[in-house]
Amino acid sequence: MEGEIVARYEGVSPSVIRRLPRYYRFxxxxxKKDVHRISSRELSQLMNLTASQIRQDLNCFGGFGQQGYGYNVDALLGEIGNILGLHKGYKVILIGAGNLGLAIAxxxxxxxxxxxxxxxxxxxxxxxxxxxxxLVISDVNRLENFCKTFSPQVAILCIPREEAPELADRLVNYGIKGFWNFSHYDLAMDYQDIAVENVHLGDSLMTLCYEISEILE
Amino acid sequence: MEGEIVARYEGVSPSVIRRLPRYYRFxxxxxKKDVHRISSRELSQLMNLTASQIRQDLNCFGGFGQQGYGYNVDALLGEIGNILGLHKGYKVILIGAGNLGLAIAxxxxxxxxxxxxxxxxxxxxxxxxxxxxxLVISDVNRLENFCKTFSPQVAILCIPREEAPELADRLVNYGIKGFWNFSHYDLAMDYQDIAVENVHLGDSLMTLCYEISEILE
Known part of the structure; x- marks a missing residue:
């Protein structure tokens, strides 16, 4: 069933995939507000996108909108959730229980x-x-045993940059297949067939700097 | 001087601007590693982009690369820093000193x-x-006075979603021109001429879910 979904949507560009979580949120x-039907125009105003952008994005998945009816919110939400795999419940561990790690946990x-x-x-x-x-915070020395016993698929790295490469290597050896990486060290370059989301909050702050300078000057 | 830079680069697409912080980091x-010259091919391998993408991006800014020489790292770094405005030192305040706020601060x-x-x-x-x-954490009741006295331009919101709209309104009245918003509430829709970076860590996690399901299934 899931295999079918993946196959059905093959060829959808990464940038469309990357926009799906935002659609999902809206x-x-x-x-939650008990709205079950919305036109692409209304959705576009809400999300600050053009209606044509929305139609283009959602048409990639077979078009849930009907002329004159709009989108069925529940069906579209369910389908985007399926595409993203939000029902999977992948097992994830978090390493580094500083302020950021605790905030996330x-x-x-x-x-x-x-x-x-x-x-x-x-x-x-x-x-x-x-x-x-x-949960209870465990000693990082117990990682190997824990991974052998419980086979987590994903690790969240909230550790300093200099510790990231070595720990990531170890975790890949322990069977980790994906990283949500807050360590300021870009992991993607080092691994094949490992999913990586590098989160660089500083990039967002630098972008804000550009935007505010455009407004103020 | 800065006005010139902005004018010089008008028409550069937002997606190129959004990639600049990543170039800046690399x-x-x-x-830091004392490399002062790099070819677009080397840079592309390092950053996991195609060389032609890099040339396209950087040509927007007048082309710092020279055929057969590559890019001058220091000049390019300085110029991207200028474009982003990283020397500006805009005054920023942070509201909400929970785990996330403290991690950022x-x-x-x-x-x-x-x-x-x-x-x-x-x-x-x-x-x-x-x-x-x-710094020392201050009472949020002192925000108005503080803003009148020190005129911060930007606010970082590390507060619950339900508090965001009202507080953002107040801050705009106090003269805030930009938000770095971690509150899970999208501010962009409500304001004109206010710079907003909404950070939705959950979107990144949902994208990772898609990526890991592509690998595992």
């Missing part, structure tokens, strides 16, 4: 985004044993 | 990204007075 909000809604957080690790003795959500 | 790394290198962090605010009494870097 559609989810609409559903505590506040990210993993369950609605395709993941299930099953472990948090740190090397600092003071943090080990501290409860976070339904 | 060029900065090269400079403590670890983000504002100075190298165009900003100067001049205030941190929270409403929780226990946090007020706590030292963070060179």
């Amino acid at each position: 559609l989810e909000d609409l559903q 505590k506040h990210m809604s993993f369950e609605t985004k395709g993941f299930n957080l099953i472990g948090i690790f740190d090397k600092q003795k003071e943090l080990i044993g501290m409860p976070v959500r339904h | 060029l900065e790394d090269l400079q 403590k670890h983000m290198s504002f100075e190298t990204k165009g900003f100067n962090l001049i205030g941190i605010f929270d409403k929780q009494k226990e946090l007020i007075g706590m030292p963070v870097r060179h």
Whole structure:
């Protein structure tokens, strides 16, 4: 079934895929507000996109919109969720329980985004044993055993840049297939067949700097 | 002078602008490693882009590369920094000193990204007075006075979604011209002539979910 979905949408450009989470968020909000049908014009105003951009993006997936009816919010939400795989519940571990790691562990809604957080690790003795959500922070030395036993597929790296390459290598050896990487070190270049999302918050801040200078000067 | 730069680069697409911080990061790394000259082929391997994409992007800015010589790392770094405005030192305040706010306040290198962090605010009494870097967390009730006195241009919102619209309105009234917004509420739609970078970490996690499902299934 899932294989079919992937095959059905092969050839969809990465930039369309990258926009899907945003559609998903807006559609989810609409559903929460009990809106079940929306025209591409209304959706475009809401999302600050052109209606033609929306039609183009969503047509890639077979077109859920009907002329004169608009989009069925529930059907579209379900389908985008399927495409993204948000029902998969991939097992994820988080390494580095500093402020950023804790913020993510505590506040990210993993369950609605395709993941299930099953472990948090740190090397600092003071943090080990501290409860976070339904988990307790474990010693990073126990990573190998943990991975052998529970086979997590994804690791979140909230560790310093200089520790990232070595730890990522180890984790790949332990069977990790994907990284959500906050370490300021770009992992993508080093691995084949490993999914990587490098998050560079500084890039977003530099972009804001450009935007604000355009406004102020 | 800056006006000239902006004018010189008018018409450059937002997607090119959005890629500049990544170029900046890689060029900065090269400079730190004492590399002062690089071919577009080498740069493309490093950044996992095609050489023609790099030439296209950088040609927008007048072409710093020379046939047979490659790019002058220092000149290119300086110019991209100028375009982004990273020397501006815009005054920024941070609101919400939870785990995420503290992670950003403590670890983000504002100075190298165009900003100067001049205030941190929270409403929780226990946090007020706590030292963070060179600052002390202030009561959010003092925002208005603070803004009148020090005229920050940008606010970082690390507050819950439901508090974002009202607080953003107030901050715009206090003269704030840009937001770095982590509140899960999209601000862009509500304001004209205000720069907004909405950071949705969940979008990145959903994209990773898609990528990992492509690998595993």
